[in-house]
Amino acid sequence: MLFQVGGQGARPTFFEMAAAQQLPASLRAALTYSIGVLALRRPFLHRILDYEDEFFALLMLVLETHNLRTTDASFSESLYGLRRRAVNIRTKKDVAGSKSDNGSPHSNLEKRQKVLSVVFLVVLPYLKSKLHSIYNKEREARLQASLWGDDNERFGDVGNFVEEEDSPVSRRSLDADASITARMRKRAQKVIGVCYPxxxxxxxxxxxxxxxxxxxxxxxxxxxALHALGIHVCRATGQELMDTSSRISKVRNLERDRLRGPQWLKRLQGALLSCTYTILDYAQTGLIAAVFFFKMMEWWYQSAEERMSAPTVYPPPPPPPAPKVAKEGIPLPSDRTICPLCSQKRANPSVVTVSGFVFCYACIFKYVTQYKRCPITLMPAAVDQIRRLFHDM
Structure with a gap:
């Protein structure tokens, strides 16, 4: 039941239905990002982003209407090879009529079901998106009012009082109408803020x-929505796909035959219809290809920017050569844990920073205080150049 991904059976799997349901939201996010990228170089595209809900709803209205009209499926369902079928059983006369008209025994959707499908697929998601934006604004306003107080209510009365002293009657009526509209809008926003969750x-x-x-x-x-419309979503068979393509060609031929007017007007209308059909036929492939192209360009430029902005990591430099032991200096013992001065186990090991050799603190302190140099390399040294080691090497 859960692994019918191979396409066996008429009932789609849960994963196919979930993918078809989530495709419009993913497509909207990708289109919004793509337009945002283009708007960086073409600022006029920001107007589309200002009306993002309306623009996407109009686009989906065209796509959903075309797909339901031609394939009896939504935009995302037709992309996954699915079709919508009415659940109610039709009479033998209707079945015979469908056989004679379309050449296949399956029943198409009614006009009422197609219109309501567009409502559930486009109109209701658009209204929900607008309600969600209004709810977010109301929540932000409540949060701001709880933190800083409502400045509009505090200072709005003073402005109205000053205007009422010297304003004419017409301005007072306009201000009253505006205040009533504003109050109604605030009440509606509050109601949405309470009911939307x-x-x-x-x-x-x-x-x-x-x-x-x-x-x-x-x-x-x-x-x-499918339960309310009485519709099941099924996999489309090869015969159904062939019948759909033949039905589309018949409908388009009828639309071309209905053209009226002079010859030049018919040619112009035919060219416009051909362009419209081409755009609608390749809308699915074009949208998916455009989203894939922009996501690939995003990855390409993002990786290039990361390479340019990332700091260059150079390998650490080699350590400097060890200082040479002077001929007149104290020889080094074979055991590194022995102090060269007292020839005993080092106590409180300390290093002379000018040379890097380690001694007992008491021994090196007395030697440097007296001779002002390192006892091994004879390099000049001072008492403040002695450092205590907390990890004996």
Whole structure:
């Protein structure tokens, strides 16, 4: 049940349905990022980002309407080779009519189901996105008011008082209408701020329950929208794909035959229809290819920037050569733990920084105080150049 990824059976797997459901959100994020990258060099594209919800809803409205009209599937479902089928059983007359019209015994979606599918796929997600943005603004306003207080309410009364002293009646009426509109807007925002979390939790809970039931084969509906519309999502067979392509070609030929007007106008309309059909046919492939291209360019330029900004790591320099032992100096013992001055085990080992040799602290302190030099290399040294070692070598 969980591993029917190979395409066996008409019922899609949970992973296919989940991938089809998450594709629009991933596509929106990728398109937003792509437009943001292009807007760095073309600032006018920031207007699209200002109306991101409307732009994406319009794009999905065109794609979903076209796909439901031609393939009886949503944009993401058609990409995964899925089709929507009505659950209600049709009469023999309807089945015979569908056979004669389309050449296949399957039943297409009704017009009402297609329209409601567009509503569930485009309109409701758009409204939810706007409610989510309003809720975020209201939450930020509440947080700011709790921290700093509401400045608008404190200073708004003073401005109205000053204006009312010298303003005409018309301005007073306009200000009153504006204040009423502002109050209504604030009340609506407060209502959304209170109700949206419950609405969001309810929808997410229902979605989780339907997905869990679908995963356990306890229900044939993957979502609430499919259950409300009475639609099952099934895998498309090869015959259905052939019937779909033939039906699309018939519909387009009929649309070309309906063109009226002079010859030049027919040619112009035919060229526009051909361009529209080409764009709609390759919209899926073009969008996926564009998203892949921009993500690849992002990775390419990001890795190049990281290489340029990363500091160059050079290998550590080799240690300097050890100082030479002077002929007149004290010879070094074979055991490195023995002090060269007292020929005993070192006590409180200390190093002379000018040469790097280690001695007992008492021995080297007396020697440097008296002779002002290192006893082995005879290099000039002072008492303040003696350092205590806490780890004897």
């Amino acid at each position: 419950w609405l969001h939790a309810s929808t997410e809970g229902l979605s989780f329950a339907y997905q869990l039931l679908y995963l356990l084969d306890a229900s044939g509906y993957y979502s609430v």
